[in-house]
Amino acid sequence: GENVEQHPSTLSVQEGDSAVIKCTYSDSASNYFPWYKQELGKGPQLIIDIRSNVGEKKDQRIAVTLNKTAKHFSLHITETQPEDSAVYFCAARGNNFNKFYFGSGTKLNVKP
Amino acid sequence: ETGVTQTPRHLVMGMTNKKSLKCEQHLGHNAMYWYKQSAKKPLELMFVYSLEERVENNSVPSRFSPECPNSSHLFLHLHTLQPEDSALYLCASSQEVVGGGLYNEQFFGPGTRLTVL
Numbered sequence: 477g478e479n480v481e482q483h484p485s486t487l488s489v490q491e492g493d494s495a496v497i498k499c500t501y502s503d504s505a506s507n508y509f510p511w512y513k514q515e516l517g518k519g520p521q522l523i524i525d526i527r528s529n530v531g532e533k534k535d536q537r538i539a540v541t542l543n544k545t546a547k548h549f550s551l552h553i554t555e556t557q558p559e560d561s562a563v564y565f566c567a568a569r570g571n572n573f574n575k576f577y578f579g580s581g582t583k584l585n586v587k588p
Numbered sequence: 589e590t591g592v593t594q595t596p597r598h599l600v601m602g603m604t605n606k607k608s609l610k611c612e613q614h615l616g617h618n619a620m621y622w623y624k625q626s627a628k629k630p631l632e633l634m635f636v637y638s639l640e641e642r643v644e645n646n647s648v649p650s651r652f653s654p655e656c657p658n659s660s661h662l663f664l665h666l667h668t669l670q671p672e673d674s675a676l677y678l679c680a681s682s683q684e685v686v687g688g689g690l691y692n693e694q695f696f697g698p699g700t701r702l703t704v705l
Contacts, residue, residue: 478645485628497632510693510694512696516697518698518699519592519678519680519696520631520678520696521696521697522693522694522695525622525693531601548618555661565631568607573630574619574621574636574638574643574644574684575633575644576631576694577630578630578631579630580628580629580630581628581630
């Protein structure tokens with residue numbers, strides 16, 4: 477089955493700086509890669525996603541890049557704000573469209 | 589709010605108790621999921637229901653028993669749990685197309701924080 481690894485497990489940045497979280501996957505058949513943000517006491521919420529036929533996608537301060545050859549994808553947050561502090565999860569989905577494989581999460585702390 | 593609600597939000601139970609977790613989605617989706625979230629571990633998919641039929645059971649112990657009476661409701665019945673079952677249990681839903689081919693977002697509920705004493 478698919479194996480998704482996520483790094484780093486914790487990340488602390490100063491407000492205004494950029495944050496980068498990286499994930500790798502093992503199954504070359506995976507074709508959909510969402511990123512979720514989970515705030516304390518809440519379930520994960522989708523913040524951005526990318527399909528396998530696209531190399532990069534941007535939504536305001538958030539961007540995701542995908543390298544299919546290397547089987548890795550990254551989340552980039554620019555101009556970080558304290559409200560960006562949360563746990564971020566990457567995920568990969570393959571041909572079994574009901575099944576997502578999640579990374580272990582990155583706890584992002586944005587210091588004001 | 590994501591349109592997926594879960595009750596109760598917190599549950600403390602003894603190992604001999606029987607309890608149920610409830611999930612309801614108001615999004616008109618046709619697939620529902622149970623995940624287990626433990627500290628410092630990836631989300632673990634437990635069960636998947638698509639069109640009210642169970643399509644995935646990820647080697648979950650029989651002390652967890654899911655039920656999907658209709659496309660809007662999902663239950664997780666718990667009995668004789670162990671302390672290591674303490675975790676956040678998340679429900680999610682999505683709109684899936686038979687045959688796949690679409691990349692549909694999963695919407696998560698807020699979870700039930702379960703503590704087994």
